[in-house]
Amino acid sequence: MKTLTSIAVLVIFSIIFFTNAAPQGAAVAKQNKVRQTLAVFQQVEDFTLAQHCPPSFELTEQGVCRLLTQYQFYSSVQNKGLGGTQTNLPPHRDGFTPAQIDLGRFLFFDPALSKDGSISCASCHQPDKGFSDDLDRSIGITGEKIARSAPSLWNVAFVDKFFWDARSTSLEEQALGPLYDPLEMGNNPSQLLETLRTNEYYVAMFKQAFPEEEKIELAQIYTSLTAFQTSLISLNSRYDRYAHGYHKALTEEEIAGLNVFRSFVARCAECHQPPLFTNNEVAVIGAPEPEGRKLDIGAEKTYNAPKLRGGFKVPTLRNIVKSAPYMHSGRYDNLRDAVKFYNDGRGNSIPEGETMLIHWHISEPNLTDDELDLIVTFLGTLTDASLTPRIPTKVPSGLPVVDKKYQQRISENQSSTLVKQSTQLKPNNEKIITHSGE
DSSP, X not given: OHHHHHHHHHHHHHHHHHXXXXXXXXXXXXXXHHHHHHHHHHHHHHTOOOSSOOTTEEEOTTSOEEEOOGGGGSOOGGGSSOSSSSOOOOOOOOOOOHHHHHHHHHHHHOGGGSTTXXXXXXXHSBGGGTTBOSOSSOBOXXXXXXXXXXXXXXXXXXXXXXXXXXXXXXXXXXXXXXXXXXXXXXXXXXXXXXXXXXXXXXXXXXXXXXXXXXXXXXXXXXXXXXXXXXXXXOOOSHHHHHHXXXXXXXXXXXXXXXXXXXXXXXXXXXXXXXXXXXXXOEEEOOOOOXXXXXXXXXXXXXXXXXXXXXXXXXXXXXXXXXXXXXXXXXXXXXXXXXXHHHHSOTTTTOOTTOOOOOXXXXXXXXXXXXXXXXXXXXXXXXXXXXXXXXXXXXXXXXXXXXXXXXXXXXXXXXXXOHHHHHHHHTTTHHHXXXXXXX
């Protein structure tokens, strides 16, 4: 990139020199050429990848980024990030170069990764919406809703199971799902490679991020997306400041909510364990499906285990107030109703004729309305978007960042009638629920 910049300067000065010696008409043409040349090289400069790590990461002598957090100074049970408020975090992914992280950022927001250039990864994982999308179930390139809601991506560096049904064990493997699912981004490996290999900006950017490689390969794409997603760290909320010893960070009401949350009566923290507010496990809680939809068997299919029928990965509660609606199917559009579900009785929403092995932590706590409100109040202290990455103003494909077609489809879908939605679900409802989506 530095070489390209030097060449640009030489070309521009040469054009300016000859312009001064040319007739007036020719001079105008030369000036236009200067402007065009400047525009081209300005765009190259815009796509120069970062040489510094994102905030909260340290650049090591090996040239890779290492995550630093205050939690690393604590210990934890079996080094799994489980315990009290001052608890170490579980093992995590880092060790990517600044260029690889930044390349992943451009790829994440570029609709060119989809089959028709209409949606990007960020279409379903929008930074201002908790890296989710405000929908009960996400919408792919077909304009139809997929099987499940888009989970938040905050702190995925610490996660070892992906998708609601835990069917992937790495971010690289997870990337194949949305990229190639016909109901999501709908692409295929050959077309994806062709799109990137024929884009001069991406060719230069991949060479900067992977200097040892001759050409763009699929593994580099998956690595870059992984590198970017592992930089999405949210560990500086008001709750975190409280956990680290500054007790004035929370109000008395919020502390009361934390106490109810962690109590053996409510048992919220048994699965949503601090500091990540997830235990990275699958749990069967009997969450209801939206009216008219069949049971989503969830992790039963992943593990071929009937005992996990209706089981789903325990989601993080970090930035939870930003990522409504809730549950795998977006069944609840507000936190109060989602919390109330756990208070309504063990197995209260199991469909007639179904048998589920409800997780033993799910009980009948009989919390008061005030206690439910306190939990909701406490959950608001888990908000921290201070390390939200910068959204590119433009991407190498030249397509609208995130995309405009997607936003239009959301508006059209939200205004459609329930009858139309029901009609669309009937033909292949069971297939969608067991084979596609987040």
